[in-house]
Amino acid sequence: MKIAVLGAGKMGISFSRSFLKFELIKPENLHLITRRKENIQQLEQQFPGSKVSDFLGVSTVDADLIIVAIKPQDFQFVAENLKFRLNESQMILSIMAGIKIKKIQHLFNHKKVVRAMPNSPTLLGMGITGYTAAKGISFVDLMQIERFLNSTGRSVYLENENLLDGVTALSGSGPAYFYYIVDAMIKAGTEMGIEKNLAELFVKQTMLGAYHLMNTSDKSLEELIKDVASKGGTTEAALQTFEENRLKDSLKKGILAAERRSKDLSE
Ligand SMILES: NC(=O)C1=CN([C@@H]2O[C@H](COP(=O)(O)OP(=O)(O)OC[C@H]3O[C@@H](n4cnc5c(N)ncnc54)[C@H](O)[C@@H]3O)[C@@H](O)[C@H]2O)C=CC1
């Protein structure tokens, strides 16, 4: 299997690293395509043995799978300025947020398209990816793609492409929501006079411990909250303030805004 990665940014690089780490491909079967010629040398050092080209200078791509890891906003330019030909048997795997399979097929004039939405923990092999495929893609082809996706974490096939907007809003963007909450907690810690590095330790270990408790417990989230919040105690005081400020509603609204943005990106 030969793979080309169009867009050697954060996600393109973490996918490439996973494939190499789990020996799903040999370095010589990886071809990275970057926007700028100036990046070629650095990428060649990062990926010894792999091929690196710049987008406007590449006239042939000898790959079974081409991963499109550019920003959705750059897609139109890329589709209109492709200097290499896609042959019928090549598979396109797009991880661009929002851009629908139909649009990718149309702009690339190519049928074999799989669309996936990973998230940033793919870098550690701890990501989760939702994916779906154009009609007519064989089960064998899909399983091969899933094998690659699984080297970056877990993956879930979705029959309905529209659900990918929700997956984007939930798990694609999700790590950022988590960091946002962690950041607010750390800032509260420093405001209460706890040194920043200590506040970070308290918060990160709390998140880690709470995550494992949630993941191993038979209790519902409501029950787990009740276990912490003593009647008339400190947690109750915090939760009451969150409720008064409609924090849960606000978080939900934000996630639905991300879903809407994903839907808009294809237009
Ligand atoms: N960052 C994240 O957590 C996630 C990102 N995604 C999707 O992955 C895609 C990439 O995102 P990131 O890696 O975060 O962005 P990034 O900005 O780090 O990477 C995009 C790369 O594409 C390159 N590029 C742009 N035009 C190009 C061209 N004509 N030829 C070759 N390369 C070109 C840019 O130079 C950049 O290196 C986006 O479509 C995004 O929606 C999906 C899930 C999670």
Ligand SMILES: O=C(O)[C@@H]1CCC=N1
């Ligand atoms: O924010 C974005 O548009 C991309 C998609 C999911 C995570 N990052």
